[in-house]
Amino acid sequence: MTREEIYVKLNEVFQDVFDDEDITVNDATVAADVDGWDSLEHINLIVAVERCFGIKFTMGETTGLKNVGEMVDRIIAHLG
Amino acid sequence: MSLVSALFLVFVAAVLLLYYVVPKSFRIWVVMLASLVFAGFLGFYTLVFVLISAVLCYIGGLLSGAGRSNGARNAATIITVVINIALLCAVKYYNVIGSASERLDLLFGAVDGANSFFKYAVPVGMSFYVLQTTGYILDCRWEKITPEKNFFKVLLFSTYFPQLMSGPMNTYASLSAEFEKTKEVKFSISRITDGAVRVAWGFFKKLVIADRAAMVVNMIYADHVNFTGWYVPLGVFFFAIQLYCDFSGCMEVVIGVSHMLGIELPENFNCPFFSKTVKEYWRRWHITLGAWLRDYLMYPVLKSAPLIKIGDWSKAKFGKKNGKKVPTYIALLILWFAVGYWHGGLWNYVIGSGILHFVYIVLGMVFEPLFKKIRPKIGADKLYFRIFQSLRTFVLMLTGFVFFRSATVKDAIDMYAAIFRRGGVALNWANFSSSGMDLKNLIVLIAAVLVVVLVDAYKYVPSEDEKAKSAIAFLRSKGIVVLWAAFMFITVATLIFGMYGMGYNAGSFIYATI
Structure with missing residues (x-):
């Protein structure tokens, strides 16, 4: 799966979790850029991403992701 | 050894002297030695427990790290974390979990078990370093870090003396990175000055405000049969002042001392009452x-x-x-x-x-x-x-502070009831000042609290995700003379108005007893 293809699916996940069809994310997107992305909603997002891509983030990844770019890097690594 | 004592200041001065005199690569050993000596000053049991906790942390980390089967790693993590937490519960909460009847007693008001061995053996600050070492083991399991092979580095992480008693809690990744910096840190007057200002500010908050507000708090919380009505919210209000200045004052001392060593610790407070x-x-x-x-x-x-x-x-x-x-x-x-x-x-x-x-x-x-x-x-x-x-x-x-400061739930509920109870002593100056809070003390307290409010108002940044502004950087920007004047003012004010002296023991930090 290419990075672009991952972003297509990832945007859908973000739109679904944060209930906002206008959300589009990129490598530089951080929690402060998305309305409602707080520490509680973060886990809902992580679980939704895991289900969408059929992967499992480690707890280190769950708490250590600095931006969406890093999230995509980790998704690519898990997909092998 | 209390963090607000002359002994601690002498100890820190000796550590700093040694730290900046020895070759840079030996500095970390000075910090290690200081940490073990400090733990020893806190008592034999504390020293023993920090050593046990460090050994457990070291072994748990090695066995939980990558390179073994997931089953073995999970088992190692669970066993060492459970032992770590169980030690904390067994020692610290022995009186609470002693027996079913005791549990019921505690639920309904009685505090018992005064003669238990564990009551005397409770190591100071254990709640802090147990969480910190548990975090290390979990970080190894979750592969956030590579398990440390050098035992002494883990030992230093779990015993680092400024934060041993009351935090702030830290992760191995950030604290070990700070320890590495000790090889590069240069001695500078500005570093020592900044740290000293924070230490003085901590002493001021603790000795001028917290221990002074405690007079009113102790009187009202101890006797809400007589001190009813408006006395209760007054007592709780004073306790809020006491707790904030006590705990944040403690953090000023801890972070200030560590800053002087070139080891930066995370902030624990960011203008919470705003x-x-x-x-x-x-x-x-x-x-x-x-x-x-x-x-x-x-x-x-x-x-x-x-x-x-x-x-x-x-x-x-x-x-x-x-x-x-x-x-x-x-x-x-x-x-x-x-x-x-x-x-x-x-x-x-x-x-x-x-x-x-x-x-x-x-x-x-x-x-x-x-x-x-x-x-x-x-x-x-x-x-x-x-x-x-x-x-x-x-x-x-x-x-919440009504419960926090009360000895039991029953006590706290009675305090709430006391707000509406009649028959207590009248709300007047004579009764209020019987706590020891005479006019001079009250004026000092109000003036000192106003200074704290002003400083916090300056530091305040609306977003809680952003760092607070630095009051020290502000003073420094106005000139070194202004910074030194502030340091002298805080120090002299603490010497004149602080609650200390012959026959007076500064109350221990509230969070050091948690």
């Missing part, structure tokens, strides 16, 4: 505890299979929007129970520092859609509403 909501308050008060519990307790719970199953069920039952909140509420309940329990194990802590805050936060979340609609209609962007939000949050905090 918070708009209870949720925000907890991101500004005891920040490192909140972060620890979020990363090592709440996230794993929320990500666990049972909670995900509950989430699926509740979304199917109550709809996506409401249903996804159910596992969040369950995780928050577990989190706040843990916060309360960590503070002391007794029910007054579980309620006052835990469950009550859970209720406030969940109510805030439940009614948020309604508040969102109301806010534009009542001019929520105006200054008066902003002030109202901070006052409301402060009052909600006070309701």
Whole structure:
């Protein structure tokens, strides 16, 4: 799966979790850029991403992701 | 050894002298030696427990790290974490979990077990370093870090003397990176000055404000048969001042001393009493505890299979929007129970520092859609509403402080009842000042609290995610003379107005006894 293809699916996940069809994310997107992305909603997002891509983030990844770019890097690594 | 004692200042001066005299590569050994000596000063049991905790942490980390089967790593993590936490519970909460009848007694008011061995053996600061070392083991398991092979580095991580008693809690990744910097740190007067100003500011908060406010607090909390009506909110208000200046004062000393060594520690306070909501308050008060519990307790719970199953069920039952909140509420309940329990194990802590805050936060979340609609209609962007939000949050905090400072739940409930009870002593100056708070003391207290409020108002940044402004950087920008004048003013004010001297023992930091 290419990075672009991952972003297509990832945007859908973000739109679904944060209930906002206008959300589009990129490598530089951080929690402060998305309305409602707080520490509680973060886990809902992580679980939704895991289900969408059929992967499992480690707890280190769950708490250590600095931006969406890093999230995509980790998704690519898990997909092998 | 108290952090607010002449002995501690002499100890720090000796450590600094040695630290900057020896070759840079030996500095870390000076810090290590100082940490073990400091632990020894805290008592034999403390020294023994920090050593046990460090060994456990070291072994747990090695066995939990990558390179072994997942089953073996899980087993190692579970065993070492459980032993670590069990040690804390067994030693610190022996009186609470002693027997079923004791548990009931505690629930309904009695505090017993005064002669237990464990009561005397409770190592100082154990609640802090046990969480920190547990975090290390979990970080190894979750592959956030590579297990440290050098035992002495783990030993230093778990015993680092400034933060040993009261935090701030730290991760191995950040603290070990700071330790590495000691090889490069250059001695500079400005580093020592900045650290000294923070230490002096901590002494000021503790000795001028906290220990002075304690006079009123001790009188009212000890006797709410006589001190009823308005005395109760007055006592709780003074306790809020005492607790904030006590704990944040302690952090000033800890962070200031560490800064002088070139080892930066995370801030634990960010102007908490300016918070708009209870949720925000907890991101500004005891920040490192909140972060620890979020990363090592709440996230794993929320990500666990049972909670995900509950989430699926509740979304199917109550709809996506409401249903996804159910596992969040369950995780928050577990989190706040843990916060309360960590503070002391007794029910007054579980309620006052835990469950009550859970209720406030969940109510805030439940009614948020309604508040969102109301806010534009009542001019929520105006200054008066902003002030109202901070006052409301402060009052909600006070309701928890009633429990926090009381000996038992029964005591706390009686304090609430005392607000409405008649027959106590009259609210007048003679009765109020019988606490020792005479006019001179009250004027000093008010003036000192105003200084703290002004400093916090300067430091305050609306977003709790951003760092507070540095008052020291501000003073330095006005010239070195201004900074030194501030240091002299704080020091002289503490020497003149501080609660110390012959025959007076500064009260121990409240959080050092947790």
